[in-house]
Amino acid sequence: MADLYRSEAGRERVREWCSARLDGWQVPHETTLARTHLGPTHVVQAGTGPDAVVYLPGTNFNTASSLKLLTLLSARCRVIAVDLPGQPGLSTSQRPRQEADDYGTWVSDVRAALPTAGIARHDV
Numbered sequence: 001m002a003d004l005y006r007s008e009a010g011r012e013r014v015r016e017w018c019s020a021r022l023d024g025w026q027v028p029h030e031t032t033l034a035r036t037h038l039g040p041t042h043v044v045q046a047g048t049g050p051d052a053v054v055y056l057p058g059t060n061f062n063t064a065s066s067l068k069l070l071t072l073l074s075a076r077c078r079v080i081a082v083d084l085p086g087q088p089g090l091s092t093s094q095r096p097r098q099e100a101d102d103y104g105t106w107v108s109d110v111r112a113a114l115p116t117a118g119i120a121r122h123d124v
C-alpha cells in the first residue's frame with residue numbers, strides 16, 4: 001500500500017488542520033478510531049435519534065472539510081462520518097490496493113466497530 005503524503009510534515013499539517021476544525025465545531029460530537037484491516041479509521045458521530053446516516057466523504061475530502069453538511073444532517077438524525085483510508089484526514093494514510101476488495105472489507109470492519117444500539121435499520 002502506498003502512502004498518501006510526500007512528507008511527515010505534510011501529514012502533520014493536514015492532521016492538525018482537521019483536528020482544529022473538529023475541535024472548533026459547535027455541534028456536540030464524539031470522535032473515535034475504529035480498528036480495521038487497513039489501519040486506524042477516524043469516525044465522528046453527532047446528532048441523535050433512531051435514524052442514522054453514514055457519511056463517507058469522497059476523494060480528497062474528509063469529515064473536517066464536511067462540517068456544513070454534517071451540521072445540517074445532525075440536526076435531523078444521528079450522523080456517522082468516516083474518514084476514508086488513503087485520503088487526507090485523520091484515518092490511516094495508507095492507500096488500499098485498487099485490485100483487491102480492500103474497501104468492501106474495510107466497510108465491514110467499520111460497521112462491526114460502530115455501536116448500533118438504538119438505531120433503526122432501513123434497507124434501500
